[in-house]
Amino acid sequence: MSPYLGSCLCGAVALEVEGGITSIIHCHCSKCRKASGTAFATNGFVQRSGFRITQGEAGIRRFESSPGRYRHFCGQCGSPLYSENSADPGRVRLRLGVLDSDISERPMSHNFVTSKACWEDLDAQLPRYEAYEPGR
Ligand SMILES: [Zn+2]
Numbered sequence: 001m002s003p004y005l006g007s008c009l010c011g012a013v014a015l016e017v018e019g020g021i022t023s024i025i026h027c028h029c030s031k032c033r034k035a036s037g038t039a040f041a042t043n044g045f046v047q048r049s050g051f052r053i054t055q056g057e058a059g060i061r062r063f064e065s066s067p068g069r070y071r072h073f074c075g076q077c078g079s080p081l082y083s084e085n086s087a088d089p090g091r092v093r094l095r096l097g098v099l100d101s102d103i104s105e106r107p108m109s110h111n112f113v114t115s116k117a118c119w120e121d122l123d124a125q126l127p128r129y130e131a132y133e134p135g136r
């Protein structure tokens with residue numbers, strides 16, 4: 001299986017993942033909402049041994065959002081990339097939105113739903129559009 005490829009919005013950072021992704025969830029916790037600026041973040045574990053920053057490593061910044069937990073992002077465009085937990089050094093928590101490759105794994109749950117934004121309706125029967133809504 002070829003590695004999954006990912007990159008940040010500006011393209012300065014590129015990464016690759018070998019060995020697949022596990023425990024993919026949509027996280028609605030307040031930290032993920034703020035760090036992403038969206039309703040939830042979609043995150044999954046990858047093995048550190050199969051995780052490589054292939055470009056732009058020097059431009060990556062990190063923020064310790066709770067003791068021992070570091071959220072890494074592109075210092076140029078701000079894209080969230082991955083997080084590390086010093087208590088779990090064998091794995092990296094990848095922000096799945098950075099991936100450019102199609103993946104075979106799928107999310108399994110919505111987590112921290114008691115922290116979700118009041119305007120986020122998990123079961124909303126909202127219309128689906130391929131791009132912007134009509135009239136925009
Ligand atoms: Zn960037």
Ligand SMILES: [Zn+2]
Binds near residue numbers: 027029030032033041
């Ligand atoms: Zn979270």
